[in-house]
Amino acid sequence: xxLQPHTTPAESGWAxxxxxxxxxxxAVHECRAPEHTAGHAAFAAVLLAKLGETTPVLWxxxxxxLYPPGLAWLGLNPARCLFAHAKNDAESLGTLEVALRGxxxxxxxxxxxxRLAARRLALAARQGGxxxxxxxxxxxxxxxxxTAFATRWMISPLQGRGEMRLQAELLYAKGGQPxxxxxxIHREAQNGAAPFSLTLVPPGPAEQQRRTG
Amino acid sequence: MAALALWCQLYSPLTAPDPPDGVLxxxxxxxxxxxxxxxxxxxxxxRLPGVQLAIANTALAAxxxxxxxxxxxxDISPLPLAALRLPERAISRLRxxxxxxxxxxxxxxxxxxxxxxxxxxxxxxxxALGRAPEILPFITAPPAxxxxxxxxxxxxxxxxxxxxxxxxxxxxxxxxxEASRGATALQARFYRVxxxxxxxxxxxxxxxxxxxxxxxxxREKLQDIDPGFGIEATSLQALxxxxxxxxxxxxxxxxxxxxxxxxxxxxxxxxxxxxxxxxYASFIPEFAWRRQSVKLxxxxxxxxxxxxxxxxxxxxxxxTAIAPVPDDPPVQFVWRxxxxxxxxxxxxxxxxxxxxxxxxxxxxxxxxxIRDYYAVEDSHGVRFWLFRAGLHDGEVAPRWYLHGFFG
Numbered sequence: 001x002x003l004q005p006h007t008t009p010a011e012s013g014w015a016x017x018x019x020x021x022x023x024x025x026x027a028v029h030e031c032r033a034p035e036h037t038a039g040h041a042a043f044a045a046v047l048l049a050k051l052g053e054t055t056p057v058l059w060x061x062x063x064x065x066l067y068p069p070g071l072a073w074l075g076l077n078p079a080r081c082l083f084a085h086a087k088n089d090a091e092s093l094g095t096l097e098v099a100l101r102g103x104x105x106x107x108x109x110x111x112x113x114x115r116l117a118a119r120r121l122a123l124a125a126r127q128g129g130x131x132x133x134x135x136x137x138x139x140x141x142x143x144x145x146x147t148a149f150a151t152r153w154m155i156s157p158l159q160g161r162g163e164m165r166l167q168a169e170l171l172y173a174k175g176g177q178p179x180x181x182x183x184x185i186h187r188e189a190q191n192g193a194a195p196f197s198l199t200l201v202p203p204g205p206a207e208q209q210r211r212t213g
Numbered sequence: 214m215a216a217l218a219l220w221c222q223l224y225s226p227l228t229a230p231d232p233p234d235g236v237l238x239x240x241x242x243x244x245x246x247x248x249x250x251x252x253x254x255x256x257x258x259x260r261l262p263g264v265q266l267a268i269a270n271t272a273l274a275a276x277x278x279x280x281x282x283x284x285x286x287x288d289i290s291p292l293p294l295a296a297l298r299l300p301e302r303a304i305s306r307l308r309x310x311x312x313x314x315x316x317x318x319x320x321x322x323x324x325x326x327x328x329x330x331x332x333x334x335x336x337x338x339x340x341a342l343g344r345a346p347e348i349l350p351f352i353t354a355p356p357a358x359x360x361x362x363x364x365x366x367x368x369x370x371x372x373x374x375x376x377x378x379x380x381x382x383x384x385x386x387x388x389x390x391e392a393s394r395g396a397t398a399l400q401a402r403f404y405r406v407x408x409x410x411x412x413x414x415x416x417x418x419x420x421x422x423x424x425x426x427x428x429x430x431x432r433e434k435l436q437d438i439d440p441g442f443g444i445e446a447t448s449l450q451a452l453x454x455x456x457x458x459x460x461x462x463x464x465x466x467x468x469x470x471x472x473x474x475x476x477x478x479x480x481x482x483x484x485x486x487x488x489x490x491x492x493y494a495s496f497i498p499e500f501a502w503r504r505q506s507v508k509l510x511x512x513x514x515x516x517x518x519x520x521x522x523x524x525x526x527x528x529x530x531x532x533t534a535i536a537p538v539p540d541d542p543p544v545q546f547v548w549r550x551x552x553x554x555x556x557x558x559x560x561x562x563x564x565x566x567x568x569x570x571x572x573x574x575x576x577x578x579x580x581x582x583i584r585d586y587y588a589v590e591d592s593h594g595v596r597f598w599l600f601r602a603g604l605h606d607g608e609v610a611p612r613w614y615l616h617g618f619f620g
Binding site: 036037038039041042043045054055056058065066067068069070071072073074075077078079080081082083084085086094095098099101102103104155156157158159160161162164165166 | 469471473474475477478481482486487488489490492498501502504507511512513514515516517520521522523524525526527556557559590592593594595596617618619620
């Protein structure tokens with residue numbers, strides 16, 4: 001398994017947007033956000049909108065409050081989406097695993113996550129050739145986290161003065177360098193193919209200093 | 214009675230509960246499976262001790278024989294009139310003229326019987342003799358795609374049940390493939406020795422005749438089945454089928470097919486907990502979409518013209534806000550005990566209540582039929598979707614609510 005190089009296929013639509021060398025397709029990504037924010041869901045939605053036009057996306061949660069018109073506003077077609085209501089975290093992880101193994105893209109919300117569950121999800125994504133996102137509300141502690149996932153992000157709100165702007169901190173990346181990025185989601189004025197574009201901008205030195213200081 | 218009638222499908226697919234204390238079974242063409250009527254009788258006596266059995270040519274005759282008849286006789290003429298299910302009044306009137314048995318009733322002239330005692334006695338007599346039709350409420354119409362496997366000895370090991378289901382699934386899929394059909398609803402039933410009949414129901418998002426998938430789904434649900442003291446027969450039936458054309462494989466690269474995981478999810482979660490979203494023509498945000506079954510095709514969406522949050526609270530949460538009058542966004546609001554200072558706001562987007570399709574409801578937030586929505590950003594950059602219900606010079610003071618999160 002170590003012989004397979006991690007590549008980002010050009011047709012995925014993510015090339016040139018994401019940091020080079022990240023294995024983004026056929027893997028599971030963990031996105032975290034502070035309590036009472038929804039930046040991680042927005043992040044997953046814009047990335048999945050870029051992924052393809054036809055692959056179904058399963059959104060599963062034990063407490064579903066996702067708003068389909070909001071997905072449409074972010075550029076992800078809700079007609080592609082299936083929504084599931086799980087009884088608990090274990091069932092939502094199991095549901096995500098079925099979807100990933102079957103080749104569907106999937107997004108699940110969960111609280112606690114065992115290393116075994118993470119490993120199973122990663123295997124399912126690789127077998128099914130699909131992309132999964134795991135959304136968690138948790139403080140960004142990485143000491144006891146599994147490294148089965150391709151990346152782990154902390155998505156925090158960032159002042160945008162009306163623009164949709166998020167800070168995406170890459171906490172862990174398989175074959176990549178962690179760093180802090182600014183994610184701008186803005187609606188292009190002209191009639192482009194995609195109504196949204198996604199730019200990951202490395203922060204300026206001042207901001208870097210503020211973070212470390 | 215309904216449960217017992219279900220279990221009696223072990224003997225024949227056509228069974229009807231007969232309240233308060235009976236079950237009717239149409240055993241036409243089924244008795245030879247139990248080595249004749251005597252064998253079937255013995256089997257039933259064995260399984261249901263103390264049961265009163267009767268086999269007759271018509272349902273009504275069997276009903277009477279089981280309750281009033283002598284054993285092992287199919288002659289209904291010596292039975293009392295009550296065996297014809299006649300009303301009390303007719304029986305007492307007939308008894309007055311000395312007619313106490315069905316045989317005596319049969320000898321009465323037909324025209325005078327009808328003239329003197331109404332249609333009922335003659336009709337019931339005809340039904341018992343098979344001259345008039347009788348409608349029986351059979352619990353299920355026999356499905357066209359039904360396979361049954363009987364066992365000489367009751368089985369209960371899960372491996373045996375699993376193997377039986379796999380055999381049935383293979384045969385059913387073969388039959389379906391010959392007819393170019395796929396099942397959309399499947400049911401497996403287990404006829405237990407103690408007159409219980411647990412079942413497994415499967416639903417499919419798309420017609421399916423893949424025996425591997427069907428066996429897998431059945432295996433997942435088999436753990437909920439309690440075999441009790443043993444299972445005598447297993448049936449697998451396709452309750453609903455749809456045309457499914459055979460596909461050519463290996464000619465063109467296969468289009469991605471997601472029916473496999475969809476069917477698994479549908480059977481694990483059930484149709485209530487897996488849905489698609491369809492747009493609905495309403496300006497009220499919480500009514501702008503509806504749940505739809507995954508079996509139906511997806512409906513295309515249009516991108517909304519105004520910002521919509523990615524998460525919407527099921528019920529708007531009341532907040533206390535400080536806002537300049539009359540129409541400005543709030544400067545600060547308190548939600549769940551925490552104050553948020555607002556640095557940027559977009560809006561208002563005014564949404565009127567659709568009074569023409571919703572009754573007036575005092576508990577709903579917009580008592581004055583108007584909501585002004587603002588997308589606001591607090592000093593940490595968290596984006597909320599707030600609205601003010603009511604106007605500043607309206608009947609009641611305006612109220613502020615938090616409705617969603619952008620990110």
